[in-house]
Amino acid sequence: GAGVSQSPRYKVAKRGQDVALRCDPISGHVSLFWYQQALGQGPEFLTYFQNEAQLDKSGLPSDRFFAERPEGSVSTLKIQRTQQEDSAVYLCASSLGGIIGRTEAFFGQGTRLTVV
Amino acid sequence: QKEVEQNSGPLSVPEGAIASLNCTYSDRGSQSFFWYRQYSGKSPELIMFIYSNGDKEDGRFTAQLNKASQYVSLLIRDSQPSDSATYLCAVNHEDSSYKLIFGSGTRLLVRP
DSSP: OOSOEEEOSEEEEOTTOOEEEEEEOOTTOOEEEEEEEOTTSOOEEEEEEETTEEEEOTTOOSTTEEEEOTTSSOEEEEESSOOGGGOEEEEEEEESSSOBTTBOOEEOOOEEEEEO | OOSEEOOOOOEEEETTSOEEEEEEEOOTTEEEEEEEEEOTTSOOEEEEEEOSSEEEEETTEEEEEETTTTEEEEEESSOOGGGOEEEEEEEEETTEEEEEEEOOOEEEEEEO
8 A cells, every 4th residue: 555554543532442543554564563643752762673572562551452463464453442541643654674774664654543 | 752753842933044953863773864744724745754874855944864973953944934744753664664754843934
């Protein structure tokens, strides 16, 4: 595709509800990243995939957060039992390789999650 | 203290002036340094990156890196109103080069 596509663009969830956020990376991009951006802050790393392998999930805030990329393309970030502190923009990025600096990470438009 | 620090701004400059955006980082293992621009409600876009001490120029933009002082800056020459955005500084480490560590960003306002 032309760029990284995320859906939905906006999601309102009641506290305690489960949500699933989708990311379609740029075709052929091996690496995929999820970041969380709170209002007025910079993005914070959540997790990194190389193809279907989740190589780093150290940034996931709690065990309520789960990410997968089963076929090495589309990825889903799932948040169980959402809490108000989960309200943020969730950004997905993809790149050809895993060394950012030798390759560029392209970001999607993000999903704005509001937990009420 | 955050690993990457930026003044939140807003930094206000008149059109045509040079805008100077600054960033400090705390980890001496930082390898590469990135400047992203983010318009309100949009995704971050890479402006440029630098990994060697000194200056790197790309059009109206110049990145400056001083590893001894743990300082990186972005100069925007001939600032335009369309440059008004939040500028995010980011770093990565040699042992986790896939991971970008961002500052909170500096909001730049270019007055016509």
